[in-house]
Amino acid sequence: MLPMTSILQQIQCPADLRGLSDRQIGQLAAEIRQYMIDTVSRTGGHLAPNLGVVELTIAIHLALDCPRDKVIWDVGHQSYVHKLLTGRHGVFSSLRQQGGISGFPRPEESPYDCFATGHSSTSISAALGMARARDLAGDDYTVLAVIGDGSFASGMAFEAMNDAGHADTPLIVILNDNEMSISRSVGGLASYLGSVRANPWRRQLRSRAQQAVLRIPVIGRALRALGHSIKRSVKSLILRGMLFEELGFMYIGPIDGHNVRAVRRAIEDARQAGGPVLIHVITRKGLGYAPAEANPARFHGTGPFDVRTGEAAPDERKSFTSHFSDFMVRAGAADHRVVAITAAMADGTGLRAFSQRFPDRFFDVGIAEQHAVTMAAGMAVGGRRPVVAVYSTFLQRAYDQALHDVALGRLPVVFAIDRAGIVGEDGYTHQGSFDVAFMRHIPGMTVMAPKDEAELYGMLQAALEHQAPCAVRYPRSAAPGAGVQYPTDPVEMGRAEVMRDGRHCAIFALGPMVYPALEAGRILSARGVSCAVVNARFVKPLDTGLLTQYASSTGTIITCEDAALPGGLGSAVLEALSDAGMSDVRVVRLGIPDRFIEHGRRDDMLAQLGLDSRGIAASVLRALSERTGAKGSGGGVHVSTV
Numbered sequence: 001m002l003p004m005t006s007i008l009q010q011i012q013c014p015a016d017l018r019g020l021s022d023r024q025i026g027q028l029a030a031e032i033r034q035y036m037i038d039t040v041s042r043t044g045g046h047l048a049p050n051l052g053v054v055e056l057t058i059a060i061h062l063a064l065d066c067p068r069d070k071v072i073w074d075v076g077h078q079s080y081v082h083k084l085l086t087g088r089h090g091v092f093s094s095l096r097q098q099g100g101i102s103g104f105p106r107p108e109e110s111p112y113d114c115f116a117t118g119h120s121s122t123s124i125s126a127a128l129g130m131a132r133a134r135d136l137a138g139d140d141y142t143v144l145a146v147i148g149d150g151s152f153a154s155g156m157a158f159e160a161m162n163d164a165g166h167a168d169t170p171l172i173v174i175l176n177d178n179e180m181s182i183s184r185s186v187g188g189l190a191s192y193l194g195s196v197r198a199n200p201w202r203r204q205l206r207s208r209a210q211q212a213v214l215r216i217p218v219i220g221r222a223l224r225a226l227g228h229s230i231k232r233s234v235k236s237l238i239l240r241g242m243l244f245e246e247l248g249f250m251y252i253g254p255i256d257g258h259n260v261r262a263v264r265r266a267i268e269d270a271r272q273a274g275g276p277v278l279i280h281v282i283t284r285k286g287l288g289y290a291p292a293e294a295n296p297a298r299f300h301g302t303g304p305f306d307v308r309t310g311e312a313a314p315d316e317r318k319s320f321t322s323h324f325s326d327f328m329v330r331a332g333a334a335d336h337r338v339v340a341i342t343a344a345m346a347d348g349t350g351l352r353a354f355s356q357r358f359p360d361r362f363f364d365v366g367i368a369e370q371h372a373v374t375m376a377a378g379m380a381v382g383g384r385r386p387v388v389a390v391y392s393t394f395l396q397r398a399y400d401q402a403l404h405d406v407a408l409g410r411l412p413v414v415f416a417i418d419r420a421g422i423v424g425e426d427g428y429t430h431q432g433s434f435d436v437a438f439m440r441h442i443p444g445m446t447v448m449a450p451k452d453e454a455e456l457y458g459m460l461q462a463a464l465e466h467q468a469p470c471a472v473r474y475p476r477s478a479a480p481g482a483g484v485q486y487p488t489d490p491v492e493m494g495r496a497e498v499m500r501d502g503r504h505c506a507i508f509a510l511g512p513m514v515y516p517a518l519e520a521g522r523i524l525s526a527r528g529v530s531c532a533v534v535n536a537r538f539v540k541p542l543d544t545g546l547l548t549q550y551a552s553s554t555g556t557i558i559t560c561e562d563a564a565l566p567g568g569l570g571s572a573v574l575e576a577l578s579d580a581g582m583s584d585v586r587v588v589r590l591g592i593p594d595r596f597i598e599h600g601r602r603d604d605m606l607a608q609l610g611l612d613s614r615g616i617a618a619s620v621l622r623a624l625s626e627r628t629g630a631k632g633s634g635g636g637v638h639v640s641t642v
Helices: 014-019 022-043 048-050 054-063 082-095 123-137 155-167 188-194 201-216 221-225 228-242 262-269 288-294 320-333 350-359 368-379 392-405 435-440 453-465 511-526 544-554 569-579 603-610 613-631
Strands: 070-073 142-148 170-176 248-257 276-282 336-344 361-363 387-392 414-420 446-448 470-473 497-500 505-510 531-535 538-540 558-562 587-591
Touching: 014 054, 014 082, 014 392, 022 048, 022 054, 022 082, 022 262, 048 288, 054 082, 054 142, 054 170, 054 262, 070 123, 123 142, 123 155, 155 170, 155 276, 170 228, 170 262, 248 262, 262 276, 320 336, 320 350, 320 387, 320 453, 336 368, 350 361, 368 387, 368 392, 387 392, 387 453, 392 414, 392 435, 414 453, 435 446, 435 470, 435 538, 435 558, 435 569, 446 453, 453 470, 497 511, 505 511, 505 544, 505 613, 511 531, 511 558, 511 613, 531 544, 538 569, 544 558, 544 569, 558 569, 558 613, 569 587, 587 613
Parallel strands: 070 142, 142 170, 170 276, 248 276, 336 361, 336 387, 387 414, 414 470, 446 470, 505 531, 505 558, 558 587
Antiparallel strands: 446 538, 497 531
């Protein structure tokens, strides 16, 4: 909680910043940093990105008149400071909690959040759209996009820059260059931006320029005294001449992003330019908190931690991601054809260990999921066994590539889909709800989900041995089970697993829903209901033999999945029963409804959606009650409430 004497406590809107002195601005920045550290240590969240943009955000709100002027935060995970300065510091302690404020911009949350963001590289496109809408309306407000160096390397950002540059409409883009995306920025643009500081060619050019100046008669040595200015000029020349001004943008920078006065002045200058302007600022991710400065990747997105040490609370249970990491190292050692691909998420997807063990077979392509998938297709054609590790929400970007470039050629690419299902606190931009639906209908694609770590190993091994594309989806959670015995046998393709037999109904559960379904089966048994529980394992190919067997013997099938209901396992079951001429079977589909899911703890969200054991049992009882009622008394099933 903030003390009443704090400067931040007095900031109810950005206009309140304008009466502050430079000293007070400095104090405000320190208060913001400490408040964010204290809050995120309890709630978890994106700490390092926000610590790096404190002064930048203050300068933006000093220079602009928001919400009339529009600010679009690329990705949006660095919007905490923005939220604190726009009247939300009183509710900031609810960050990422159910019913609290989002960790990303939400127009529903505040008029200062003009555009919902959560995925990278969208800000310039959205800003250009707003600027064009403004021009068509005859208005004159400022539109400003803030984008990081990692996001800027994405193809979509360049498409937008190319369009905006020749459109000649007033637009400001702030390139926040912190040399650090989630994983270290890679690729040509990252190297290019790094040249501002370290490129040997640049150093040689600077040296030659200085030598040339010294050879000028009479005034050479005097001009040498302007070396600092020459340094800036060379830097500016390289940047402007080689990229930004060729794209049609006026270039300003590089500027110290932690100098409020300098950034504010640059924005005010850009507003007067009358066309597209790029402001290049240099910031330090994690600034103000030593553990985050030392390890910005660790604090990019963090769970709760000890403020004094920066250490997270230990979790004795290994996550699915950790088990995937172990598998990849073993698979890489066993088969030299195995290669690993990530889109700037080496740590998040668990590929860091593989990259250290097999650096020549690890490829981080930067924030470029489309490129990652098509490159994987090319590597498969070349005889490799590529594994693309990607979050479910980010795989959405590469849908066309998965369909057209991988599946069309029936290429053996493995999609390791992390953060599938309910992700939790990151909210509706990051929930992994849709991968089953958009992967299931792709011809030749196998889609499967493990119930525990042993099955994860078996599915990944089966996928590597399969001569066609495969998707293995798993959640952001600890993996249940008693451990993995090596070597792990591959899971038989298309074969489900009966976990519990039953006479009255059958639950077909997918992945992490299997164990809650088993517990629901025990709850139901205590109430006189004999409920079979089947580990579906596969959404495609579905085990239609086992499905029709239980459909025929029980007459009631319940599907349970942590995926979107439209197009999910339940849809696949309905299609299979229809094809088999069994349309009279009662089918109840449990899963993620046809809406975007808000933020909160994963377990709480699953319970709210009826996807915990009690919720599943209650749904089964309702279904049996409805069936009994439809048939009249004497149905033979005793039904009671949970």
